[in-house]
Amino acid sequence: MDVVELSRLQFALTTSIHWLFVLLTLGLAPLVAVLHTRAALAGPTGKRELFERQTRFWGQLYVVNYALGIVSGLVMEFQFGMNWNGLSEFAGNVFGAPLALETMIAFFAESTFLGLWIFGWGRLHRGLHAALIWLVALTAYASAYWIMVANGFMQNPVGHEVRGGTAYLTDFGALLANPNTLVALGHITAAAMVAGGLFLAGVSAYHFARRTAHTAFFRTSLRLGVVVAALFCYPLYAVGDTQFWGIAEQQPMKIAVLEGGTAELQAAMEAQHGPGDYVPPGWITVPLDLMVNLGWVLFFAPLICLVLLPRDWLVRPRVLAWATVALTPLPFVAAVCGWLFREVGRQPWLVYGELTVADAASPVPAAAVAASLVLFVGLLGALAVTDWVLIARLAHRGPEGVRLGAPEPVPAEPEDGPVTADLGRPAGRA
Template sequence: MSAADLARIQFAATTGIHWLFVILTMGLVPLVAVMHTRAAFTRDPVRRAVRERMTRFWGQLYVINYAVGIVTGLVMEFQFGLSWSGLSKFAGNVFGAPLALETLIAFFAESTFLGMWIFGWGRLRSGVHLTLIWLVALTAYVSAYWIMIANGFMQHPVGYEVRDGAAYLTDFGALLSNSSALVALAHVTLAALTTGGVFVAGVSAYHFLRRTTETALFRSSLRLGLWTAAISSFFVVVVGEMQRPVIERTQPMKDAVLDGSGVAEAQARLVREHGPGDYVPWQDTLRISMDVMTIIGNTVSTLTLVAAVLLWKDWLLRRRAALYVLVATVPFPFVASVGGWVVREVGRQPWLVYGQLTVEDAFSGVSTAAVAVSCAVFVAVFAALAVTNWTLITRFARRGPDATQLGATEPLPPAEPPPGTAALVTER
């Protein structure tokens, strides 16, 4: 195996693991913001206590995932200089600006707002505290936008010119409105909301299987998670199909492989345009990934819609088999999102910047031994972080709201309402 192949494996593994953190972070934060909003605008003290308790419980799971995930994001930055210096030399003048903006937003603005929200319980005015979590959600998606702008340039380079072997930005507006980035961002956003909704619904279902006493909290969480997942999973399929015309126009080989026909014609066309070479990506990998994403997307959409309908009169809560299905569904959106990432990235091969820079030309030329050591260390660190993350999330999710430490400076509201007020917290 060549050094370039090892570098590709390293980047694929670390990016794939990092993406699992990102998609849950993006999916959970708007739901936590909605929970916090409902709590802030609830006048009844009993219902407000339940909703604050719910916000803290899910907020803590979000904070765990964010805290561990941001470490993987920081480490990933080193790979560009380590293994892919050719990318920086060719596209750094274009590629660097979106990455710098993403870093400023994610590692400064978003982290600052989140830190203030975490330590603001009982210290900040209600309106200020609520605004902070919405700013966290906003900056999370703005950060995703800049990442997709950078990735969109690699998929379909626009708004640039090449001088002395390097790309220079000539049209910032074209870069910001790149169709390859914007449609993909809509797809990613809906996939993240599906992931967050399924996660909230699955954890809530788990607590009902354990016959939780906090029925009001988890009934409300289950409803929010299911309807979020049902709606977003339907549209994620629709928006996914909207990408096909963009792919057909900008990446004919990927479109041919996914369509199952016209590969030879696409190969001949690319040879005429770019010279001799093999422009066919791993066809089986691409098709299997596409099939996995499509099947899981349709399955999750159907299951969550049926489960949301069964919420009526608590039919869902009376069927333990249905609750087990919801728990088992939690990993599905993660698998589907990795499949989508493989389709987007592998389908572009052999290009790193489509039509301009190949993977081989972008490789730094580091020795095989050095890349092998680097690959082993990076993958081991990322795998350890992933295991740590999910161990912590599983532990705190299973323990329930009583183990919540978020906002510990302010006592948690009581788990159960005072006698005679049970009817007030029954949310149907």
Template sequence: MSAADLARLQFAATTTVHWLFVILTMGLVPLVAIMHTWAACTRDPVRRAVRERMTRFWGQLYVINYAVGIVTGLVMEFQFGLSWSGLSKFAGNVFGAPLALETLIAFFAESTFLGMWIFGWGRMRTGVHVTLIWLVTLTAYASGFWILIANGFMQHPVGYEVRGGAAYLTDFGALLANPNALIALGHLTLGALTTGGVFVAGVSAFHFARGTKETELFRGSLRLGVWVGMLASFFVIIVGQLQIPVLNRTQPMKMAALNNEGVADLQARLVRDHGPGDYIPPHDWLRIAMDTMTIIGNTVSTVTFVAVFLLWKDRLVRRRPLAYLMTAMIPFPFIAAVGGWVFREVGRQPWLVYGQLTVEDALSHVSRASLAVSCAVFIALFVALAVTNWTLIARFARRGPDATQLGATEPLPDDVPESGADGKQTAPVF
């Protein structure tokens, strides 16, 4: 393999693994926020206790995924300087700001809010505590927004001018309004909600199939997961179709290679505009990625649509084959999400910044031996993190709410309410 192939393999493998963490994080945190809000608004003490346990159970799975996933995000940052210094030199002045904002939001704001939420059980007023998990949700999607703004520039560069071989930002508004970023953000949001909904529904159905005693807890989780999965999977297909006119206008070669139509004419035009080179992305990769995404998307949408009707009188979980079918659906949205990422990135080849910077020009001057070592180390590290993450998630998901440790800490001395003059306990002031 050439140095460019090794660098591309390394970034593709590590980004794919990181993407699996991201899609579950963004899909699960809104559901946890809804559960926590639901519990806070419940007046019946028995039902409120059940819904708080529901929040802590799913919140713990979310925290595991977030904690391990953030490590993969940190490691990926090193690759820009290690393998793609040409990209940083050309486009760093443009997408450096979005990447910096994403880092500030993800590693400072989001992590801070999440830490306060984790350690705030029993120590904060309910309204403040619920607000924190919604702030975690908001910052998670804000982080995704800035990443897609940076990636959108690579897909369709706007709001810049080239001076001395480097791009400089001239219109920040155009960068933020880039349709290649905004429509992709809508598609990503709905895909993440589909993933989170199917995950929650699948784990809940698994516990019903095993004959759980936590029927009310998992019944509520199952209903929420199925409804979110059904609605999100329906609209994710629609928003995905909205990207086609944008791609026809901004990346015509991607769509031509996918449909195998008009490729020769576009190749000749690009040779005239940019000089000799092969500007045709791999048709097989595009077709497989698109078919994977489409088939799985339609399957998930159909199954969850039928599952909504089977929720009536618990018919979905009274028959074990149906319950296990919902559990077997859990990997499908992840596979579809990877297919979507492959289609988005591979279809841009041979450009790293479309129409401006090729992959070969962006590659760092690093020896093939160095890239081979770093590729092996990075991939091994990311696979180990992924295996660790899913082992922990599967273990705690299988054990159920009884094994939940989130929010189960003993109160600190200054958390215990003090007695007033009348002998009654007074609530701590925050």
């Protein structure tokens, strides 16, 4: 493999792994915020205690995923300079600011709010403490918006002009309101909420399948997860379908590959950009078909779960409980397939119609890229395995394994001996 193919493979693998962390982060944060808000608004009754325990349980899973996801995100920043300096030279004036804002929001604002929330248990007013997790959720989506602004420019370059082979920003508003960015962000939001809802439902159903003693605890979580997944299953389908209208206008070659007629567009591209192969690889239809088929499952399954929710019919038979558990990974598989179609289907362009992948690749030795490929993929693979093992263990333990927000043990006072009458201090001490 040459330098370009190695760089593409490295970015594809590392981004796919990182995307799994991001999807769960975006899906869990609002749900933890909802649970914490219910706890803050509940009176001093058993319900407050229940909601607080649920908040700490699901919040602990969120914190584990967020912490390891942050580390995986650092790798993405390095690759822009290491493997794609042509992209930075061409489009750095345009999407440098969105990437910088995304980094500041994720690594400073979001991390600060999350740290205050983690260590605020028992120290902050209930309302202020609940507001912090909402700020975590809002900054998570703000971070996602800015990264999609940069990605949307590569998909549909707007708000700029090219002078001397370099893109210069001319309309910041057009960049922010790029239709490709906004529609894709809506699709991602719906996908994340379905993933978060089914994650809550799957973990809760797992404990019902094991005939847990914490029935009330997981019944509330199960209902919240199913309701949220059912609410967002139609927006997931509707916004996803809307994207194809934009793709047909912005990237007609991608649609031509799906329909099997690329000759005319290939000739038009050659006339405009010079000789070259402008047809994306035909295998992009495979992840697209898988995503669409999984999308139908994710559309109907939450609705069926919602119908079976009363009287615990969804989890009373063990076969249905295990079927609900089996739904948990499906949104993540569909999301990776959607990312492959979105990114690979843009080939051979990195910035569609303006900068090819080959022109954007850094002039570095293939051996150096191969070494970084092994290092980065190994590191992110280890993080992903660690993430899921830790989440699986904590989810398996249930409420007993919660450490987030647990009161600190009070050190026992040393037991003094009898006090002597004449010295007024414990016997046996000098």
